[in-house]
Amino acid sequence: MGKFRRQHAKKSKRRTKKKSLQREEEVGENRRAEDEQMQAGGEPVVVDDGRDQEGENDKKEKMVLLLCRDGVELVVPKEEARRYGGTIEGNIKYDEYSNAYGRSISIPNRGYSLISLSLESDVLSIVIHYSNKKRHDPSWDTTELIGGLHHPTLFRLILGAQHLENRGLLGVACRAVAGMIDGKPEREIRAMFGIRPPTPAPDSTLLRKTTPDDRTMTASELELEKRALRALHIVRCQDFTAYDPKRRAFWHSRFCGYNIAFFDLDEESRFGRGPPLHRVREPSIATSSVNVISLKVRESDVGFPINVFGTIIARDMIDYRCVYLFNRDADDSQVITSPDDMLALMDPHRGLVPEDIIYLEINLKIKCDGGATKDFSRGLTDFNICRLREQTMTASLTTWLSRVELEIAHVRRPLEASISISILKGPSVLKRVEAWTSGNIEARIILYSSEVATGTQMTKACYSITLSRRVVFVPLDEKLVVNIVSHNEDENLVLTLGHCDEEDHRVCKMGCSELQVNVSWTAIPKRETNDWREIVGNVWLLK
Structure with missing residues (x-):
């Protein structure tokens, strides 16, 4: 069989070579005939040699x-x-x-x-x-x-x-x-572009894609309305779309996963802390929440130290409105001296609920010599519970002049522990206060650091330590651990606290000082999530 194939290949090669020679001879004869005809003064002979087709x-x-x-x-x-x-x-x-x-x-x-x-x-x-x-x-x-x-x-x-x-x-x-729409209320904009007034939130499942009014509109009218909403969404997105030199592309720096034609991206979430534990039954507690542990500047194109200010905002499915994790202006910037320094985050004013994804908007700037400012980190990242492999997850964002990392810990069946510390007797001997949950000792939240402390508040009987963060989310079946480190780091006090209906007061001594640690427990309740959207055809409009 192999010998036959070799013979067949040789014959095919000879045939191909023979045809090629014949083609060259025909072209040569045609060109000679054309030259002879031109010399005789006649019209040139038009010969199709394939060159016209190749040119075409x-x-x-x-x-x-x-x-x-x-x-x-x-x-x-x-x-x-x-x-x-x-x-x-x-x-x-x-x-x-x-x-x-x-x-x-x-x-x-x-x-x-x-x-x-x-x-x-x-x-x-x-x-x-x-x-x-x-x-x-x-x-x-x-x-x-x-x-x-x-x-x-x-x-x-x-x-x-x-x-x-x-x-x-x-x-x-x-x-x-x-x-056209600058300064106009939503009602006037809708009337201007033929968009119906907002409809009540649907009571049915999230898969619903039409509203009762859709049946009274023609297909062309509904298409015009959807087109107007999509265009207005793009107009809004232009405000925060810019060329990122790090990514070498245009990127959105704020949340726009749903249509934001009439959505106020700067409005804070209207929900707050949950009710005390004795008012809530266990089935009414949210399925999960998160502790935002830290944010670190892992890479800086301008080196260290840097003066950082700006905002970090979280959004979840409850209402997609602002929950601030960091909010400082240029006059209150924080100095970051190394990749291991943590940004001084603040407590979210309510528990974040990752039913699907928590979106994190980072908009950090730096102060330069002469008072000028530069964009330092600007973009959108997320915490997706579906990608969670361990209790703690790191979300990274590489934009503009930096790479920052957010460390986030997942909390199942969460309770809110609000912590305060008072000095009853003696001087303040605290250098650092940190907290974690008994089931995740690696995810330690810095509640207080003397290096970035903002001071104390005096009362008649004592003075309280101003904690940079006070709230830790603790699983229902775990305990809160608070670690208080003395100023010289030669003594530390570890308290393990379980949840209870009443406020918990713990008095303890550290050196020559007497401290009181207070912990109050509240729940993160389940909340309805159907009233944040208006559905027009297949357009999900945030409101």
Whole structure:
């Protein structure tokens, strides 16, 4: 069998070589005949030697066919199409890369590479007009382009520019809409763009995708409403979308997982601490919560020390509103001297409930010489309970000038322990106070450090230590452990406290001082999560 294959391969090679020689002879004879005819003064003989077809193929390789959603096709040079947006440029680059390695997946259409676009032909014509104008006149005033567009067309243009990743045109269109709605209440904006007033929260399951009013609207009216909401969402997102030099791309730095057309991203959550334990039955306690242990600056492009200020905000499924973990202005910045230093976090004003994901918005800046400020860490990360492998998880964010790490511990069936410490007699001898739960001794929360202490508060009988953090979330079946370290670190006091209905007071001595540790216990109750959204068709609108 092997011998037969070798013989067959040799015969095939000889046949191929023979055909090639015959083809060369025919081409040579045709060219000689053409030369003789030209010398005789006659018309040249037109011979099809395949070169015209090859030239036509080369020409088509430099073109691309753009297919719009309404079926309109447009053939344009690839170099011109690249200017229409990053989506087309990315498709062309991938196609060229694939062709170079002989595994193109582009769809041929009459010899052209085909790119399907999720926009209409009239929107594409506006994109082309904008691209050509800006190419020849970078200072061209875009008012004439945007000013004459009706609202539905303007919204389709925003959606189309977003799809094409045309940042220039997207910014122009979004600024136009932002100018229309600036300072107007939600009710007026809805009326302006034909969006119905908000409907009551649905009582049924989260899978519900229509509201009763949808049945009274035509399909085109509902589509216009959904398109307006999506466009307004993109307009809002433009406020916190910027080019991140670390990632070398445009990124959102705030939460926008659902439609935020009318959502106030700066409003704090209206929920607070839970009720005392004696008012809550065990089945009414939330399934889980988290302790945010620490935030550390692991890498700094500007070195150390640095003066850090800004905000860290957490959001959960309860209402997706702000729960601050860090909030300092430039006049109250914290000095970070090494990658092991912890940012002085604050207590969340309520327990965070990770039913699915807790989103963490980090917006940290640094003070520079001369009073100038720079973006230091700016972006969005999350704690996803589905990715949890151990009790403690680290969330990392690499942006702008740094890499920061958040350490977060998961707490099942949580209770809130609020801690306070008073000095009854003698001087303050505390250097550090830390706390953890009996089932997770590695996740230690710093409640007090003399290096960043803010002072004490005097009363008639004693004075209380101002703790930077007071609240620890403890599993129902575990205990709270508080470790108090003396100023010289030669003595420490460890208290193990179980939950109880009444406030727990523990008086103890440390050196020549007498301390009182107070712990009050509250519950994190289960809360309804159905009233944070309004559903319009398949658009989930935060409210």
